[in-house]
Amino acid sequence: MAEATVDNGVPPTEEEESAADSFFDLDQDSKAGDISRKLESLERENKDMKERITTLTIEVEGSEEEKKLFDSIASRAVELETEVARLQHDLITAMSEGEEATHEVAELKKAIAEKGEKLDSIEKEVDALKKEKAESEKKVRELERKVGLLEVKEIEEKSKRLRVEEEMREKIDEKDREIIVFKRRVDELVSELDKWKLEKKSVEETLILSEKKSKEMEFLILQLQREVEEAQKVITGLKEKILDGFNGTDRDVQLSVAAQDMGFNWQLPAVAVAAAAASAGVVYVCYARRR
Template sequence: MAETTVDNGVPPGEEEESAADSFFDLDQDSKAGDISQKLESLERENKEMKERITTLKIEVEGSEEDKKLFDSIAARAVELETEVARLQHDLITAMSEGEEATHEVTELKKAIAEKVEKLDSVEKEVDAVKKEKAESEKKVRELERKVGLLEVKEIEEKSKKLRVEEEMREKIDEKDREIIVLKRRVDELVSELDKCKFEKKSVEETLILSEKKSKEMEFLILQLQREVEEAQKVITGLKEKTLDGFNGTDRDVQLSVGAQDMRFNWQLPAVAVAAAAASAGVVYACYARRR
């Protein structure tokens, strides 16, 4: 990952591994180089001593001082050989330690490689977690947006519901007032109906009485008509028996009887019509109030 790299572009695991390699390689090379240099120097010095000994053996075989010098040089050569042997042993030891260090470096490299592999796996898991987190945050934002829209819609629905409830309450109050008015009207109509029933009953009783009186009048009229007919018959007979000298008197009598008959005939229908008109007026007034 970009944030786990250093300025030179080398991952931390590889940098650590490279540093370990450099450390062990430098240490090993430094020890081996020092020993090799000392060994080469001693070998050169030993070679020079041997050559000098050989030369001195040739030049000073008979001299006692030369012999002492030769012994001194020989002793120095032995010391140098001993030093060379020691240095060779140190070189072998250093090389053995270098091999052990190399083995340790190999093990460290292997451990570092495993750590780097685990680190890569962890980085991949971190990337996956970050990706999932980004997707989750995106989903959360989307859900928050939807929740906001739902809250706005819920507020609008509540406001609409309140308006509808207010309108319904107003309509219900108006209907209640109308019902009260209608109940009052119904009570008035019931009262008028009772009154009309009472008036109708009175009118019916009046009609019954009127019909009864009408029948009585009809009977009386028929009776009177029969009497008139009988009177007319009598008058006609009297006319036939009357003399010519009494014509004027006969005409006066006829006119008088005819006038009385006409007045009587007009009075009877007028009474019946007046009774019927009164009954019809009462019935009409009753039904007009009901409308």
């Protein structure tokens, strides 16, 4: 039974081991006790028979019946001796079997001890595996918690990204509208620039004409200045003659001067007109150069 338990790979418990030891010990003691009791009984009976044989040998030597009884007792003694020998052989066999059983029990105990050590090692491995399993489960729970947090964070990031994209889309739309407004403004500025270019071209053409007219006016002014200088000379001479007349010249001279004064009075408006025209020309040239 113990061998079957060990061979199955399941080490017996302490109760099973004790039961196996008790079983072999009881079986061995039972066989040896029975044989010993039978042997003692037969030895006592054999001793009694020998004593009776001795007594009968002394008392019964002449009687046939006593001789037959003696033969019967002797035959029984032989049978008893044979039985004793057989029982002794059985006792030796039982003792040998007991020794073998004891040896087998020792082997079984050794195997049980080895299985116990192996069981201890297995139990340690099981404990280590349980501990490792507990740590793995703890790590799995921790990883699940982290995964949950990452999923929540991912959802938040996705929501935030969507909000940012929506805001950026609104800003882009706003910038697109601003760009459209700017493009319109640029088109207006380009149109206005073209207009200013045309006006500039017209002004440049007008300026060229003005410069041409300015040069003509400068030439006229130079001529007028020369005429003014000549007129000033004439006026100076006339003034001198007038002064000479006031200083006591004769009447003829006065008449001549009067006549000349009459001529001077006719020339004076012409000189004034020429001076006014020259002044107007100078003013126009200065204004044209400033522009």
